[in-house]
Amino acid sequence: MTIRLPAADGTLRTYEPRTAPLSLVPGTPFGSRTVFSAAHVVADPFADVSPDAPAAIDWDATLAFRRHLWSHGLGVAEAMDTAQRGMGLDWAGAAELIRRGAAEARAVGGRIACGVGTDQLAGGTLARIRAAYEEQLAVVEEAGAQAVLMASRALAATAQGPEDYLEVYGHLLRQAAEPVVLHWLGPMFDPALEGYWGSSDLDAATGTFLEVIAAHPDKVDGVKISLLDARREVELRRRLPRGVRCYTGDDFHYPELIAGDEQGFSHALLGIFDPLGPLAAGAVRLLDAGDVQGFRALLDPTVELSRHLFQPPTRFYKTGVVFLAWLAGHQSHFAMVGGLQSARSLPHLARAYELADGLGLFPDPKLAEERMKTLLSLYGVDQ
Numbered sequence: 001m002t003i004r005l006p007a008a009d010g011t012l013r014t015y016e017p018r019t020a021p022l023s024l025v026p027g028t029p030f031g032s033r034t035v036f037s038a039a040h041v042v043a044d045p046f047a048d049v050s051p052d053a054p055a056a057i058d059w060d061a062t063l064a065f066r067r068h069l070w071s072h073g074l075g076v077a078e079a080m081d082t083a084q085r086g087m088g089l090d091w092a093g094a095a096e097l098i099r100r101g102a103a104e105a106r107a108v109g110g111r112i113a114c115g116v117g118t119d120q121l122a123g124g125t126l127a128r129i130r131a132a133y134e135e136q137l138a139v140v141e142e143a144g145a146q147a148v149l150m151a152s153r154a155l156a157a158t159a160q161g162p163e164d165y166l167e168v169y170g171h172l173l174r175q176a177a178e179p180v181v182l183h184w185l186g187p188m189f190d191p192a193l194e195g196y197w198g199s200s201d202l203d204a205a206t207g208t209f210l211e212v213i214a215a216h217p218d219k220v221d222g223v224k225i226s227l228l229d230a231r232r233e234v235e236l237r238r239r240l241p242r243g244v245r246c247y248t249g250d251d252f253h254y255p256e257l258i259a260g261d262e263q264g265f266s267h268a269l270l271g272i273f274d275p276l277g278p279l280a281a282g283a284v285r286l287l288d289a290g291d292v293q294g295f296r297a298l299l300d301p302t303v304e305l306s307r308h309l310f311q312p313p314t315r316f317y318k319t320g321v322v323f324l325a326w327l328a329g330h331q332s333h334f335a336m337v338g339g340l341q342s343a344r345s346l347p348h349l350a351r352a353y354e355l356a357d358g359l360g361l362f363p364d365p366k367l368a369e370e371r372m373k374t375l376l377s378l379y380g381v382d383q
Contacts, residue, residue: 003369004376004383005350012381015354017369022360024278026071029111032288033258033265034222034245035280036075036113037273038082039066040321041089041097045335055084055093055337062097063104065330070110072281074273076101080115080148081189082271084318088338091120095139102143113146113181113269121154126164129154133172141177148181148224148269153192162198162208169212179221181247181269184209186227188314202227206236217241224249224269228314230257238263251310251317255299258284259292271317272306275324275361305355308348316343320352327353327368328361334375346379 004012042065047056066076078101079085079094089097098114105112118132129152140147149172159165173180187194197205213220222245225233230253237246248257248266257266273280279302286294309320319340326334334341353372362368373383 001369003373004381005354005372006347006376006379006381007350008347017357017365018360019365020360021363021365022279024072024282026278027073027281027285029073029075030281030284030288033284034075034247034267035073035258035273035284036077036111036247036269037069037277037280038077038080038269038271039069040274040318040325041083041337042322042325042331043333043335043337045333051088051339055089057093057097057337058331059100061331063100065325066101066104066110067108068330069274069277070105070108072278073285074277074281075111075113076105077148077269078102078112078114078145080150080183081185081315082274082318082321083115084337084340085115085117085150086119086153086190087315087318088336088340091117091136093337094119095136098139098145099143102140102145106144113148114140114143115150115183116140116147116180117150118152118154123154123157126155126158126168129158130168130171133168134175137172137176146178146181146221147176148183150183151185151190151193151196153190156193156196159198162204162211165197165208166212166215170215173212173216173219176219179219181222181224182209182213182220183224183249184226185249188228188312189226190315202229202232206232210236210239213244214241217244220244222247222267226250228252228310233257233266234261237266251306252303254306255283255296255303258299259287259295271321272302272309274321275309275328275356276302276306279359279361302359305352305359308351308355311348316340319344320349323349323352324356324361327356327371329364329367334371346376346381349375 042061044056116136197208224247226249247269283299
């Protein structure tokens with residue numbers, strides 16, 4: 001059987017789907033690396049909402065997907081940008097997601113870390129920004145989850161320089177009950193975060209970031225770096241205080257960063273591990289066994305798919321992630337909160353299907369093929 005897929009130049013090409021998925025089985029958490037998958041949310045397709053209305057979530061399907069990730073030994077990074085924080089999911093929805101996700105993690109013994117931000121604010125004073133962070137931190141801690149202090153659009157808009165970041169983050173770290181993960185999200189993921197840490201000069205910004213950590217190393221479990229710059233991540237990783245982990249958020253260079261070098265390695269907190277979950281878990285288990293070559297052989301071929309999903313404008317990678325979850329049978333529809341399913345073109349989605357199928361990511365390749373043909377038919381592509 002073949003399928004006709006649209007190319008970027010407007011022509012149709014013939015593709016022959018594979019008939020069998022990659023054989024990957026669930027397993028326990030890993031020994032050599034700490035690995036989180038940032039997880040998407042499943043919209044309720046029957047909710048009568050507008051794009052600007054609060055998100056309507058299918059809680060059963062959303063939590064089932066998290067159980068899928070936990071079953072393979074992955075941790076879940078909850079209510080972060082992959083879950084459309086600031087792109088369809090508001091703070092009220094995120095708070096409910098955190099509570100439900102943390103309860104589900106306790107029930108199955110899964111690891112969970114949850115995003116803490118200021119998205120209940122559009123702007124404001126430093127005092128209001130601190131209070132917004134505190135409100136969200138309290139929700140995460142009360143839920144029994146680890147906190148990830150995410151970058152704040154409000155702080156980026158309000159801060160006058162590095163000293164404001166030092167003051168806000170220092171205040172939060174002093175009051176955090178347990179060590180947190182600090183998240184540096186670059187402007188390629190969110191243009192509103194340009195100049196974070198008080199400077200658009202990344203060397204200066206890195207200095208401020210490291211100053212925050214050095215002042216409170218006992219309150220920082222690790223840092224998540226999402227700058228899509230492998231060299232800079234490695235340099236920063238080597239400057240971290242002993243005991244502070246680097247969690248790569250680089251969806252372009254993750255195999256080499258997780259594998260590491262003679263001076264260390266990165267752990268992982270990645271949006272691409274949403275569609276790659278079972279395959280990524282299998283690769284990390286090879287690292288646990290000391291098989292770096294096998295790890296790279298399994299994970300390196302996935303980079304082309306990741307670079308495709310995260311191509312500019314990078315912030316719309318969530319559309320491809322949810323699309324692949326639908327094709328893989330993790331949800332019954334391709335609808336997203338905020339109507340974000342329309343954010344990528346049909347040729348982009350077709351290429352995502354082809355790359356994912358080539359990797360064997362679909363548990364039921366026939367189902368994925370049928371769903372891809374259904375989407376194509378809606379666009380007028382006859383088979």
